[in-house]
Amino acid sequence: MTFRIRAARDADLQHLYEMAKLTGGGFTNLPPDRRALVAKLERSHAAFSRTAGALDDELFVLMLENADTGEVRGTCQIFTQVGQRHPFYSYRLGTLTQHSRELQRTFRAEMLSLTTDLEGASEVGGLFLHPGERAGGLGLLLARSRYLFVRQHRARFADRILAELRGVIDEAGGSPFWDGLAGRFFGMNFQDADQFNAINGHQFIADLMPKHPIYTAMLTETARAAIGLPHPSGRAAMRMLENEGFAYENYVDIFDGGPTMTARTDRVRSIREAADDRVISVDRGGGAEALVATGVLGDFRCAFGHIRHEDGGIILSEDCARALDVGAGDNVVHVGRW
Structure with missing residues (x-):
């Protein structure tokens, strides 16, 4: 069997919906909501139809299909410029050092600060491979095809590129990070917040999230332990990103605490070596x-x-x-x- 990556079509809605139902939560870019998926396909269709080469706020959806049968087995997405429709929020993990002369002690406190530092970057995301096809390098084909697409349309993408990895999700589908931090302010569980964000965007974070830095020492132990860790199923994806030249620079997802990896677009290995x-x-x-x-x-x-x-x-x-x-x-x- 030979597989290929191609542009998404309007007829792919059912394929996307069936895959979205298999994600298991925490997968913002592929929500199991037909209205949201229709909007994605419409936005992608408009992006593929626009021939002008300038950078704009666009989304490209790609599909993995069996070239012999036409059966769809995976998908991935590329955002040209995040944070244009809604603010693109991240937490930045930093350190505050303070010294007490009387105690002769230095205290270093880790803090999470809400930031829009990554606004304007391009993003690779939305990668999902059907569980029955997770062999033979098809995940690699999905992931790296995006970089060849970027290279083919370089003027349509920013000079910085990011990838958000899903964070730690427990067996019940909850997020220790969300429960220990944002959930205390929002009065909703992780699944509801994640679904709301996937459909409506990040603005409710701006409306309700405290703007002051959060000391990690004030979080639960389980929440602290989840900061910057990918979901076990995402460890291979993190290694692939690192092989491409992406690095974790202390940015984490505001919902599940998963790591956000960043790179200079022209230094991404698949783009540079193609x-x-x-x-x-x-x-x-x-x-x-x-x-x-x-x-x-x-x-x-x-x-x-x-x-x-x-x-x-x-x-x-x-x-x-x-x-x-x-x-x-x-x-x-x-x-x-x-």
Whole structure:
């Protein structure tokens, strides 16, 4: 079987809804709400349709499908510029050092400060892979295809890019971080707040969240322990982000305390190392494993393939060429599979 990444279509609503029901909560970018998903698809359709190259507030939704059967098995999203419709809030974990001359002691207190530092950055998010397909590197294909899309449309994205990882969620679907902090001010449980945010945005945080820094020593032990930790299912995603050059710089999600990873867009490894080439022929031979992409906007496609360099271009594996609908004379962008 060969899988490919393609642009989302209006007909993908049911696929998105079925996947959203499998996320298990804490997945703001893929809420199990048809109205919210329809709005995402409409916004994505508008982004794919706009041909102007300038940076704007847009969302691109991509789908993972079986190239042979058309069956959809995953999805991911790219936001071009966060914080334009609603403030993009994060907590920044910092330290306040104070010294008492009389006691001859220095006290260092950790604090969480509400911030919009990351406003204006691009974001990769909304990645979900069907549980039955979590083998064979398809999560890697979903994740890294986004960077090739960014490279193909570089003017549409900011100079900084971020990724929010889902934080620790307990067996009951609750968040220790939320229960220990924000839940005390909002009078609602984590699931309700998360769903409200997914549909209505962050403005209620601005309305109700205390603006003063929060001393972490005042939180419960379970809440403190969750700060900056990804959900166990997100550890592999965190390693992939680190391999791309993303780093955790003490920004955490305001709902579940999960880490927010950031990078300079042009320094993301898949963007930096990708190369453009012309396909000179297609065959069944071997070669180096790679992610290969072609097309712009709604015609963008990406798949795994094998390539061999020859004078004047590359020889592309037959299955990849079929999945991407390319042949001799077509141009592709590719980056090594690592």
